[in-house]
Amino acid sequence: MRTKRRNRVIFVSSLIASLSVAFTFIVLAMNENVDFYYTPSDLTGSKIINKDSLRIGGLVQEDSIKISNNSLETNFLVTDLENSIEVYYEGILPNLFKENSGVIARGFYDYSNGIFYAKEILAKHDENYIPKEVKKALVNDS
Amino acid sequence: MKIYPLLTILFVISLFGLLFFQLFLNSGIEEFDQKKLAPFESNLLNGDSFTSKELKNNSLSLLNVWATWCVGCRLEHSYLMELEKKGITIIGINYKDDKEKAFKWLDQFGDPYSENLFDEKGEVGFLLGVSGAPETFLIKNGDSVVMHHMGVLDEQVWNNKFAPLIDK
Amino acid sequence: MIPELGNFLLIFSMINSLLLISIALVFPPKDKRFFLSASLVTFLAIFLSFIALEISFLTDDFSVLYVATNSNPNLPIYYKFAALWGGHEGSLLLFLLILAGWILVFVFFHRDHKHSSAFMNIVLFALLAFTVFLSNPFERLLPISSISGSDLNPLLQDFAFTIHPPMLYMGYAGLVIPFGIAMNFLLNQEKVKQLAPIRSWSVVSWSFLTLGISLGSWWAYYELGWGGWWFWDPVENSALVPWLLCTALIHSSIATNARQIFINWTIALTILSLAGSLLGMFLVRSGIITSVHSFALDPDRGIFLLLICFVIVILGFSLFFLKSDSRGLKTDMGIYSKEFMFFINNAFLVTLSAIVLLGTIYPIIYEIFSGGDQITVGAPYFNMVTVPFALILLFFQAIGPLTKWGGNKIDNLNSIGMIILSSTALSYLVSNIFFSFSLYEFVGNAIVLMLVQSLTLLVFKSFNSKRKINLSMIAGHLGLAILTFGITISSLNSVEKEFVLQKNESVSVGSSTITLENTQIVQEDNYYGDRVTFSFQEEDRVLKLYPERRFYPASRMETTEAGIYPSIYKDVYISLGQKIGENAWAAKVQIKPLVRFIWLGAIIMFLALFVRTNIKFK
Numbered sequence: 001m002r003t004k005r006r007n008r009v010i011f012v013s014s015l016i017a018s019l020s021v022a023f024t025f026i027v028l029a030m031n032e033n034v035d036f037y038y039t040p041s042d043l044t045g046s047k048i049i050n051k052d053s054l055r056i057g058g059l060v061q062e063d064s065i066k067i068s069n070n071s072l073e074t075n076f077l078v079t080d081l082e083n084s085i086e087v088y089y090e091g092i093l094p095n096l097f098k099e100n101s102g103v104i105a106r107g108f109y110d111y112s113n114g115i116f117y118a119k120e121i122l123a124k125h126d127e128n129y130i131p132k133e134v135k136k137a138l139v140n141d142s
Numbered sequence: 143m144k145i146y147p148l149l150t151i152l153f154v155i156s157l158f159g160l161l162f163f164q165l166f167l168n169s170g171i172e173e174f175d176q177k178k179l180a181p182f183e184s185n186l187l188n189g190d191s192f193t194s195k196e197l198k199n200n201s202l203s204l205l206n207v208w209a210t211w212c213v214g215c216r217l218e219h220s221y222l223m224e225l226e227k228k229g230i231t232i233i234g235i236n237y238k239d240d241k242e243k244a245f246k247w248l249d250q251f252g253d254p255y256s257e258n259l260f261d262e263k264g265e266v267g268f269l270l271g272v273s274g275a276p277e278t279f280l281i282k283n284g285d286s287v288v289m290h291h292m293g294v295l296d297e298q299v300w301n302n303k304f305a306p307l308i309d310k
Numbered sequence: 311m312i313p314e315l316g317n318f319l320l321i322f323s324m325i326n327s328l329l330l331i332s333i334a335l336v337f338p339p340k341d342k343r344f345f346l347s348a349s350l351v352t353f354l355a356i357f358l359s360f361i362a363l364e365i366s367f368l369t370d371d372f373s374v375l376y377v378a379t380n381s382n383p384n385l386p387i388y389y390k391f392a393a394l395w396g397g398h399e400g401s402l403l404l405f406l407l408i409l410a411g412w413i414l415v416f417v418f419f420h421r422d423h424k425h426s427s428a429f430m431n432i433v434l435f436a437l438l439a440f441t442v443f444l445s446n447p448f449e450r451l452l453p454i455s456s457i458s459g460s461d462l463n464p465l466l467q468d469f470a471f472t473i474h475p476p477m478l479y480m481g482y483a484g485l486v487i488p489f490g491i492a493m494n495f496l497l498n499q500e501k502v503k504q505l506a507p508i509r510s511w512s513v514v515s516w517s518f519l520t521l522g523i524s525l526g527s528w529w530a531y532y533e534l535g536w537g538g539w540w541f542w543d544p545v546e547n548s549a550l551v552p553w554l555l556c557t558a559l560i561h562s563s564i565a566t567n568a569r570q571i572f573i574n575w576t577i578a579l580t581i582l583s584l585a586g587s588l589l590g591m592f593l594v595r596s597g598i599i600t601s602v603h604s605f606a607l608d609p610d611r612g613i614f615l616l617l618i619c620f621v622i623v624i625l626g627f628s629l630f631f632l633k634s635d636s637r638g639l640k641t642d643m644g645i646y647s648k649e650f651m652f653f654i655n656n657a658f659l660v661t662l663s664a665i666v667l668l669g670t671i672y673p674i675i676y677e678i679f680s681g682g683d684q685i686t687v688g689a690p691y692f693n694m695v696t697v698p699f700a701l702i703l704l705f706f707q708a709i710g711p712l713t714k715w716g717g718n719k720i721d722n723l724n725s726i727g728m729i730i731l732s733s734t735a736l737s738y739l740v741s742n743i744f745f746s747f748s749l750y751e752f753v754g755n756a757i758v759l760m761l762v763q764s765l766t767l768l769v770f771k772s773f774n775s776k777r778k779i780n781l782s783m784i785a786g787h788l789g790l791a792i793l794t795f796g797i798t799i800s801s802l803n804s805v806e807k808e809f810v811l812q813k814n815e816s817v818s819v820g821s822s823t824i825t826l827e828n829t830q831i832v833q834e835d836n837y838y839g840d841r842v843t844f845s846f847q848e849e850d851r852v853l854k855l856y857p858e859r860r861f862y863p864a865s866r867m868e869t870t871e872a873g874i875y876p877s878i879y880k881d882v883y884i885s886l887g888q889k890i891g892e893n894a895w896a897a898k899v900q901i902k903p904l905v906r907f908i909w910l911g912a913i914i915m916f917l918a919l920f921v922r923t924n925i926k927f928k
Contacts, residue, residue: 010645015657018657022661022665022699025695025698026665026668026695029690029691029694029695030669030672030687030691032690032691032694033687033688033690033691033694034672034676034685034686034687034688034691035685035686035688036683036684036685037683037684037685037686055686067888067890068890069890069891069894070810070890071810072808072809072810072887072896074888091808091887092808092885092887092888092896092897092898093887093888093896095535095859095868095869095870095886096868097888
């Protein structure tokens with residue numbers, strides 16, 4: 001009887017301990033790896049957004065893509081048709097990336113020079129699909 | 143031991159409650175629920191210009207997003223012709239398309255549109271929240287969107303989704 | 311005419327299924343053949359309805375809306391056949407066919423179950439009603455017009471992708487069977503023996519889920535052109551959650567069968583894993599989350615699907631709390647017993663599935679509570695949180711099979727100690743000699759070595775003592791060990807480089823050299839695009855790779871075709887980026903050692919289904 005009770009105590013306390021460890025772990029990981037989503041108007045607005053990692057979405061502005069001819073550097077403007085933001089990206093562009101197409105860039109925004117440094121570019125086929133975030137931004141605007 | 147059922151039910155209800163809530167939020171966006179129409183300006187296929195203010199001339203109009211590359215548009219075209227015969231004003235938005243191909247299409251299959259916007263770059267579509275073609279908006283009094291249908295518009299969709307809103 | 315017939319048969323099967331439920335619950339028939347014949351009729355009706363839709367596809371009947379939007383007369387006949395499950399409505403019909411098939415097989419083998427098939431039919435009926443009223447694949451296009459049909463998304467015109475959904479559905483639908491068995495057990499207060507078939511059925515479901523998930527991952531690897539095999543995409547996650555729960559269910563039901571313990575827990579798991587699979591279906595089909603794989607749908611349908619899921623979970627748990635007693639609620643197991651190992655296994659697997667589910671729906675929760683702010687949960691979250699848990703779980707996977715039921719001292723202490731010692735030592739050497747040493751490399755390899763040694767020991771012992779050995783378990787565990795090895799090595803030792811090359815220019819990656827040899831335009835029936843020839847030189851071996859970028863005019867889709875040189879030791883993988891000039895391209899090369907082990911492991915896990923022997927622990 002005694003060992004039974006002792007076992008149960010060990011059992012429950014180890015369960016609680018491991019659950020709380022797991023929980024803190026998850027919350028920490030979550031806080032570090034969540035990207036917030038903004039529109040170009042949010043970033044050019046008066047409210048300063050200080051985040052190490054965020055996502056912006058909109059359309060790739062016409063005639064704004066500048067591809068370097070000997071490196072992987074690309075500059076372009078992302079617009080929500082009200083405001084636009086310059087994005088700098090070094091790397092391979094996805095094949096659906098083109099002018100007047102929906103795009104999402106993940107990276108950070110440098111307020112000192114107004115450039116968004118992208119670490120990752122996601123482009124989607126916009127005939128059948130506009131990223132939900134982009135669509136929502138537009139619906140809220142209109 | 144009574145606590146476990148309570149906790150489980152609470153958990154299940156809160157999880158599903160959240161998902162239901164999100165779905166209702168989403169459906170609000172799909173159907174706009176009397177959203178104001180975003181004002182837009184664009185050229186027509188024939189070269190004239192068009193602003194959304196001109197929609198005010200009709201108490202009721204359809205905005206139909208179409209393109210020659212879109213198969214769904216071909217599917218609904220004959221029904222649009224029928225609607226036009228019934229006297230419904232349909233404004234076309236020729237979306238990310240080629241002018242020549244668009245004229246050829248209208249010659250070949252008929253032209254149900256009273257006006258036809260040429261939205262070459264998809265800017266009007268972007269403002270309206272269009273995600274593809276075909277899509278159809280029902281506009282009341284030229285400024286409020288009462289229905290935003292994504293996909294093919296046929297008799298069934300019309301009777302189920304559009305007609306009830308028109309009778310009101 | 312044929313589509314109308316198909317629709318009629320679908321409605322007929324729905325009514326039939328409803329009849330079976332009501333007769334079974336209100337006037338339980340004495341003659342057990344009733345369930346067999348009723349299930350047979352339902353299955354045949356759905357099967358014929360499936361054939362009817364197949365006929366519409368094969369004869370290009372574009373008056374059917376679903377055919378018109380998912381097929382095209384120029385499609386090769388095989389893809390016409392498979393286009394049936396390329397969209398939401400048709401894939402639902404395939405799911406129903408598989409579910410009805412599983413129920414029929416179950417009823418055939420287990421005629422002594424009073425109400426199991428009735429509970430399974432509740433799920434079947436709900437989904438049939440959903441198909442008939444809200445997702446009918448036989449809907450005609452009104453007024454009928456003659457057109458040429460749409461096109462299957464070119465990304466999906468691919469063999470792996472056409473067999474991936476059926477395999478996955480075999481797994482999802484299979485989870486309905488344990489649920490039915492458990493509900494019957496609760497309702498009729500049966501003997502624990504009645505729960506025994508849960509084990510075999512969860513293995514069936516698990517094997518097909520494994521195969522389905524790995525086919526999807528293989529497809530993503532070579533078709534999406536990014537060289538990744540797992541993206542923590544919501545759709546992938548919604549298949550992983552039922553897989554994890556099903557793995558837990560297998561182990562829990564083994565303990566239930568062998569020791570009559572964890573009975574309530576096994577029952578709860580049958581409810582949870584079915585809920586996981588239905589919730590996954592909802593997430594993919596409701597448009598609540600966006601992803602490459604998901605079907606775009608209007609929310610009305612999503613609400614109905616969520617409602618089905620909700621009703622079934624509530625039904626399951628109400629019956630559970632009303633009818634279950636505390637039989638088997640024995641917690642007096644020793645820490646060194648096999649029982650405790652199964653407890654650890656289940657605790658970790660359920661935690662893992664909760665972590666994955668939380669990460670998947672967290673953006674939804676956040677959006678609601680923050681008043682509309684949008685966030686995404688990145689892959690780093692999932693990697694960071696799941697990997698440590700998975701490693702601990704794998705450690706216990708190596709020890710668990712060596713313990714004994716009811717053991718209260720460490721059995722096999724010497725062998726376990728030897729295994730741990732030799733594995734860590736060997737892993738330390740291997741990691742240092744063959745790879746650049748890192749903690750994950752060391753731990754990963756050590757655990758793989760432990761798993762292999764422990765399995766070898768088991769096989770060896772059973773030869774010596776002429777005891778029966780459970781080959782199914784060996785295959786499942788060995789497959790997972792190989793998969794873990796593939797993941798560890800390929801994700802820690804991959805080399806990748808992005809570069810820009812002119813024609814005849816070279817770049818060096820590690821010890822090898824890549825040269826852009828040629829660029830050309832390709833023109834085929836249904837697409838055109840660029841093809842670039844790269845040569846990959848390593849020591850005195852030269853490989854040629856031909857990545858492409860294609861444009862499909864019919865559906866206005868652009869795709870990237872990666873150039874892959876596959877081998878068992880390593881894959882060389884080149885994907886094209888932007889065209890920089892007349893003869894210059896940006897591209898990305900990845901050298902992935904042992905990446906094929908991931909799918910090799912998955913295939914061995916799938917084979918666990920076919921090497922079943924009677925389990926005899928004694």
